[in-house]
Amino acid sequence: MSVQSEPVQTFTPGEFHRQAHDALGNPQIRSNFRKAMDGLMAKRRDVFSDWDLEVLRDLGANIRMRALAKLPDLLEQLEANCQANGIRVHWAEDGDEACRIVGEICEARGAKAVIKGKSMVSEEMHLNEHLEAAGIEALESDLGEYLVQLNRQTPSHIIMPAIHLNTDEIADIMHDKTGIERTRDADAMTAAARLQLRKRFMNADVGVSGVNFAVAETGTLCLVENEGNGRMTTTVPPVHIAVTGIEKVVEHLRDVPPLYALLTRSATGQHVTTYFNMIGSPRKPGEHDGPEEVHLVLVDNGRSRIYQDDELLDTLRCIRCGACMNHCPVYTRVGGHTYGTTYPGPIGSILMPHIMGLEATKDLPTASSLCGACGEVCPVKIPIPDLLVRLRKESVGEGRGNVAGAGTKRSKKEAAAWKAFQWLATHPFVWRVGTSVAGKLRALTPSRLGVWTDYRTAPKPAGTTLHALVKRHQANKTHGEDR
Amino acid sequence: MSARDAILKRLKERSDGPLSVPESDFSVVTHRGWSREERLERFERLISSVHGEVVHTTSAEWTLALAEVLQRKKIRRLALGRDHPVAAEAREALGDAEVELVDVDRDIESWQREQFETVDAGLTSTRGAIAETGSLWLWPTADEPRQISLVPSMHIAVLDAERIEDTFFDVIENNAWAGGMPTNALLISGPSKTADIEQTLVYGVHGPRELVVLLRHPREPT
């Protein structure tokens, strides 16, 4: 079995429209996502039914806001407490630097085989490609990540990486890539993957994981999971490297239970995950298992820039539950790959522009009907629709210029159209004359309005405007009759 | 400037100025006010709902329940500690049984493969449990290392009924976790599971396939 034989299927945010077109035309993708998202929404609703959800979300938001308010101090405290516990702490400005740090730790141990727990930050860093280029095999151990890696793809969801695949497709992957007899039985396929990966856990030189919460007060790294691969990754190999964004820190240990309660329920509708793994230190003298070395790599990668701006800051509250994508009518229809970014869906659309720049991601902030479903379910109350609008402003050069690529989407034609709109809407007399002349305003709408009529009847301006109707109505009333 | 200093400098010199620090009210995650019976009922219901198997027994006779479980599950090799009373009592009780007791007070490097491939079950004590979510809490020690609740196909955990508290928050606060965290602290809620194959729930992916909780009551369970 080799996971490195073919190139990884790539998607880019610059091709959002084409990728959306392909996904919409793929009935398999459509039904896989629809079915999965319907199930996840129902499970979330059920699991929160006996909670005062608004109070819990307020607490979640409050804990994250407090952590962000104290972020630099908490990071220093986290570093000091981790170091006191024997965890080595590294800092990386961006993904490349973080990859170099991981690579150097591997090199120092002469590592050839890395086993990975699920980590979106490592996806953001493109760690696997980096390690593969250095001749180190990086194998994903979360079942979904494993399947996606075998299929030479990237995750299509931040919690359920293989959600775009159905059982038949997975049966093919397991058969074609790992040589097992073809079966559609999920138990049998899971058992096969268990056998395949257990060998890898035993033989891995290094385990790489993410972090769900890093507790400053105690220097503790918390990992949330169901499969046990996270515990394997962080316990069995002699070296454990945890990579995480700098925003994942929380102040106190007592801040963890509310966030954990929100995370599992929002993500998959579970009361709790099978494992909550809190890592305090490497193996201590006298202990008989656990890694000899534990490293924590704190990755910035655009986060400290987001941090500067009072409004954008809210983006960093995210605890990566994926509820926003589960409830997003756009994500549900186009799937995760269409976005072409590490984090898809609403959270990706407000986060990735900061990581990749607005020019490369220009279609993401507009890929939302602003229906508000994401903001409504966000466990830490990130005002996602408002942030999408903020990024739209930045895109067309109407924001504060705090985002890389600000203004790159501004077109003279569109700006002129909106200026014309402004002029009309601030000259009521002209507006009344204009609106009463049917069809006049169509010239002002963006040129792609034409596509409206591919699917819908064109709206026809009424013969009379409301302004005119009201006038007539009032005149009639004065004369004691209506109509 | 190092990456560390550069990042911290940017965070400290935030362009929109310092942020206000909100106070937190944690009452939504505590003060459940459940009775002992409610805690027990809830713990059992929740952990059973994720395929944890609860075996009621007593503090006096729990090793009989253990022997019964081992026999029923056809466990041939059981990994367990030595010093903890749970391990000590189990060793004493199982001395004449057919099950082979596997010592875990040796560095894993010397028996990694043995543990992965030949141990059928791991026996551990627990520090307590959480009623709200049906979770056990474990602080692995040198005597009961981390992997024995993870690598063998079955995890048998011994829990005293009076050690069940209402919520995770209560456990952290009442037991002063922040005052001194161990190498590894764990919440375990059922056997390992996955739903990565088209949301089909499958138990026993990387960790144990089965979790048996020997729930010890002070007297005969009614």
Add this chain to the structure above:
Amino acid sequence: MTPVKCYPSKPEKVYFFGTCLIDMFYPEAGLDAIRLLEREGIEVIFPEDQTCCGQPAHTSGYQSQCRAVALAQLDLFPDPWPIVVPSGSCGGMMSTHYPHLFAGTEHEARAKDVAGRVFELTEFLVHVCHLKLDDRGEPQKLAMHTSCSARREMGLAETGPALLAQLGQVELVEQARTAECCGFGGTFAVRHPEVSAAMVEDKTQAIEAAGAEHFVTSDCGCLMNIAGRFDHRKASVKGEHIASYLWRRTS
């Protein structure tokens, strides 16, 4: 957290902000809303200089254009009467976004004053007028699509259905995924036409599958989208603004 809104007692007069879509495309819906209010003994003031709330520019990122348009509306409501808007989308823009739009400017206080007086039509009919309806229409199976702005931004998922529930001959049918967006989203339908089309297709199918013969919405954007889709594929289901439906069946 959304503060609990305190509703005033029924006023003598209200301002009516008709919205640009109604002005141009659905003027009868605006007039029917005015008739409903007048039937409750309320004098309806229609400020002649009203144009658009500015939302299209807002959601497109054209902040300065939006602000200029919004500013032109702020002076239309000088007296302290409630402002009734027959759209959750425009109502949400005015009640939620106006204060932010003018924060830190000389217009802030006026924007807040206007925002605080804005009521969506069905909200006003239910919570302020305590409207009682007497259905005179034929039996009909009806679906309601509450706009996302009304539902989430203004928290008004229940007011439309509450009014329809008073119509004795009308059976309000429940669609699958009632709360899901119809795919209009203002300029979204234009910038991402294929995704929007997939959404409206699902919405029309859900309405049909629920057995509805007719549908109503409280927002003309959704109406244009959903009815436009039904019409395009020559389906028999027709739609209208809830104000027209209520007026037609009770007058």
